[in-house]
Amino acid sequence: MSLSFQKYQGLGNDFLLIDNRHQEELLLTPEQAQHWCDRHFGVGADGVIFLLAGTGESDYRMRMYNADGSVAEMCGNGIRCLAKFIFALEGRSAGEIVRYRIDTLAGLIVPEVQADGQVTVDMGKPQLLAQQIPTTLAAADQKVIDVPLMVGDRPWLVTCVSMGNPHCVTFVENVAAVDLATLGPQFEHHPVFPQRTNTEFVQVLGSDRLRMRVWERGAGMTLACGTGACATLVAAVLTNRLSPVGNQAQATVELPGGDLHIRWDLPSQHLYMTGPALAVFSGTLP
């Protein structure tokens, strides 16, 4: 059975998008997703994102497999790509502003396609308790803020944030000097993270500018991570490395694939992410 797909990317974090609105069962198994994400034997992508029909409270549903076939609860760059995929499927015109209520395994997430084609996403609230990450780095009802974690030959001060998916954020003097290929897997598979973790290495560049590199759970070194950028802003505020202005905290997060703008509305606790999402090509899986 041949299967059509669209390849999209958000700051170089790239995905196969599958129109799964007419079936309840996902059209690819985790093993097939892993195969097609391979950059030599398959199409090449950081993950596969499925568009499913909505429920009573949502317009659509999103489900996702990482490149290793594992299930991810949420994907920031991916949901921007999904919003543009839907925008095209609905035959919308450039310049239209359209908001979608998307059911995800992290709850209801609301992307809005802007007139300039960028997408702003209400990413919901961060979860900070150890049991919500999940991690055993602290007691279940405690937060994990600048806690030492031995990885490799040294302790790292880590701050853990869930955006529906787990993030371990650590601040360094120079992100370019971090041996991501060696350290990334050691963080990802550390026993204190029972569901593994995404790991963000962050350098503070200024009062509203952060530079970040990421090792993603189930995908490895990617060019950008939207949920990770949100977790990074939260961690910067919680560790007093970035100060809110009034009741808003915001930053430009510089990633290898480009910049994301992140805003944390403190009264509602909701985070808002704005960035691009572009179609690359369409194809058919044999």
Ligand SMILES: N[C@H](CCC[C@H](N)C(=O)O)C(=O)O
């Ligand atoms: N690898 C992540 C899912 C993709 C997140 C990232 N690509 C984003 O843009 O948020 C996880 O297993 O939690």
